[in-house]
Amino acid sequence: MFMHCPFCQNPDTKVVDTRVGDDGYAIRRRRECPKCGKRFTTVETAQLLVIKRSGNSEPFSRDKVISGVRKACQGRPIDEDALKQLGRKVEEDLRSRGLAQVDSDEVGRAILAPLRDLDKVAYMRFASVYQNFENLNDFENAIKDLREHCDSEAKSSAESHDAQSVKSAK
Numbered sequence: 245m246f247m248h249c250p251f252c253q254n255p256d257t258k259v260v261d262t263r264v265g266d267d268g269y270a271i272r273r274r275r276e277c278p279k280c281g282k283r284f285t286t287v288e289t290a291q292l293l294v295i296k297r298s299g300n301s302e303p304f305s306r307d308k309v310i311s312g313v314r315k316a317c318q319g320r321p322i323d324e325d326a327l328k329q330l331g332r333k334v335e336e337d338l339r340s341r342g343l344a345q346v347d348s349d350e351v352g353r354a355i356l357a358p359l360r361d362l363d364k365v366a367y368m369r370f371a372s373v374y375q376n377f378e379n380l381n382d383f384e385n386a387i388k389d390l391r392e393h394c395d396s397e398a399k400s401s402a403e404s405h406d407a408q409s410v411k412s413a414k
């Protein structure tokens with residue numbers, strides 16, 4: 245981040261120490277100005293902006309992710325804890341990319357994989373809305389992809405487990 249020296253306004257300052265706060269989001273940086281030699285501390289919050297299709301942006305909200313997914317989970321055996329876990333995974337996934345902003349489409353995509361692992365029916369509901377399924381072909385293709393994914397998952401877990409655990413696999 246571009247930071248002026250608060251003492252002499254020199255635009256070029258050097259980071260000498262970086263610490264992340266307990267909540268993971270507040271970043272304290274100790275900086276030094278090479279011109280006047282003074283030191284100061286800045287606190288940055290690693291804000292993540294979501295750019296909506298309209299072009300407007302808003303701060304990333306885990307609650308918004310969860311409420312979007314909750315609609316797709318109606319009537320499914322998914323508890324609040326699982327939804328919270330999913331929200332955390334999505335946020336970690338997006339933040340791990342180290343970007344200051346992401347498209348709302350990226351957020352949707354980041355939801356798909358953990359939701360697929362959580363519940364296949366909820367996943368299909370969410371994908372049909374998010375990916376604008378328009379006809380039966382779209383559903384058929386998505387189901388085909390899902391089947392292939394499940395098969396390759398079952399296959400790879402069968403390969404890495406012994407005969408006993410294969411028997412208990414779905």
Ligand SMILES: [Zn+2]
Pocket residue numbers: 249250251252253254277278279280281282
């Ligand atoms: Zn200075």
